[in-house]
Amino acid sequence: MKNRKAIVPSLLILAILIFSVSLIAMDVSAAPHAQGFVTATPGPDGRILYTVVEGDNCGQVALLHGITVQRLRDLNSRLDQDCTLTVGQQLVVGLVSNEPTPGPVPTLPSPTPTPTPVSGTTEVCVLLFDDANGDALRQETEFGIEGGAVSLTNLNGSYSQQQNTLSSYDPDTLEPDRTCFPDVPQGDYNISMAIPDNYNPTMVVSYKLTVKAGDRASVDFGAQAKTVTAGEPVDESGGGRSPILGIFGFLLLLAGAGLGYYAWRSSLPKSKLKGSPLDKK
CATH class of the missing domain: 3.10.350.10 (LysM domain)
Known part of the structure; x- marks a missing residue:
């Protein structure tokens, strides 16, 4: 009897220990989700x-x-x-985002402006172009004319140069080559263009220009080829009239003749015997 009484408490203690270990194991396995x-x-x-x-x-x-x-x-x-x-x-x-947090932007001192040195001279370029359509505006297909003479003269007489115009052009850009006057002192100038004999000007041939040091000026003049040369006879006999007008006049004559014939037949007296039994004999 005494042994039985000792075994029961031992079994109870063992059951408590097993239950405690089970709870600890459950807590450990559930720890990641808790x-x-x-x-x-x-x-x-x-x-x-x-x-x-x-x-x-x-x-x-x-x-x-x-x-x-x-x-x-x-x-x-x-x-x-x-x-x-x-x-x-x-x-x-x-x-x-792994980008670093931007810190305060340092304030830079204001830069000191440096004056740009300006040359004491300038360049003036002139183009005499073939104004084929006569609109006084250069088109992409209108290139330079060779043989013209352009002069650049300062109004105070301190500078005067003359050059010939060019018909060449840049094969890469198809831009015509201009006649340029380099190292031109700043001031007021007059540009005059002498057109070749076989052309007529389509723009004014004199232009006033004010240039400042360091500038580059460009001026265009236009000229159109003469279509009628001196001494060429001009046909004023009307040979340029359209043949359609002649055909139309002929048709009007025929119509008038037809109307006249119809009027003549209408004016003739009608036979009184027409339709009578005597007319059948």
Whole structure:
């Protein structure tokens, strides 16, 4: 009897110990899911990763990291429709920016403006172009005319130069070469253009210009080739009239003749015997 009484308390104590160990084991296994919101260290690319363990599902992982299941799906596009997870699978549970927080921008001192040195001379370029359509505006297909003479003269008489115009052009840009006067002192100038004999000017042939040091001026003059040379006979006999007018006049004459014949027949007296029985004899 005494041994039985000693065994019962021993069994009770043993049962309590086993139950206590089971509770401790349950707490240890449930510890990863009872931590609440987990703050993980992002990787070099700014992604926060979580490794799936046994018993995880999308709802638990989302709740553990404080995001929604839809956000978890957005961050992990490879999840299937049922959101199936496998042990050891890495999930992206957050994204952070690794850019450093910009600090205060230092205030730089205002730069001291440096005056640009200005040359004491300028350049004046002149073009005499073939104004084929006579509109006094240079088109892309209207190039320079050779043989003209352009003069550049200062109004106070301190400078006077003359050069010939050019018909050459740049083969790469198709821009005509201009006649340029380099190292021209600043001041007021008059530009005069002498047109070749076989051309007529389409613009004024004299132009006043004020230039300042460091500038580059460009002036265009237009001329059109003479279409009728001196001494060429001009046909004033009307040979240029259209033959359609002659045909139309002939048709009017025929119509008039037809109307005259119709009027003549209408004026003749009709026979009184027409339709009578005597007319059949």
